[in-house]
Amino acid sequence: MTIRRATPDIRTDDMESSREFYKLLGFEEAMDLGWVVTMASPSNPTAQVLLVGPEAEQLQPDMSVEVDEVDAVHDDMVAAGADIVYALRDEPWGVRRFFVRDPSGTIVNVVNHR
Template sequence: MKLNAGIVTEKLNETKEFYTKKLGFGISFQNDFYLLMHTPDGSSEISFLKPNHPSQEPIFQSPHNGKGVYLTIEVDDVDKVYSQLKNKNIAMEIELRDEPWGDRHFAIVDPNGIGIDFVTYTKTEE
């Protein structure tokens, strides 16, 4: 089983620009109403769909309202990714920090209002 999260958004062009230019994602497929992107290593995908497209059933027509969705991207070196994104002048929603449960992470927001949490997991003492 493979999961591909999808977001219905009016901001297809802004989303494409953000994920490719800022985060290094690639394009797996696109047409005038659908965009399928993959992470830089190709291990995961996310899709974006224009709302109210006549080819889609009602369940896939309503646009995302900008709240209640987040993505977590696990990376090997969160400090390196943090520095790279800071150098691209991407605003940080949560600055780089360590959590008591072992995460080292920071968060940004995409053009659709989706929080993106970049994290490196560390083993905690049991």
């Protein structure tokens, strides 16, 4: 398995203020789906912050990990008895993902871009 990136998923009630804050740190907007915005470093595109607005689904991850083989990671997690809290699926914006709860209660979005 290859990890392509790991990013914090930051919940915000004020998307515009959060976007402007991370721009001050040098991030640029890489994707905007309305309810989620990806801010990425222009010099290191895998250095990212995901901003998650209040319009998002009720269950939201605390971090995202992009992998090369999401189905294989899912199979390994299921075999290990991990707590899958959002079933493996293809999303309309072009990713395949699932959410798993780690032993400390952190929800991790395991994702692959299609």
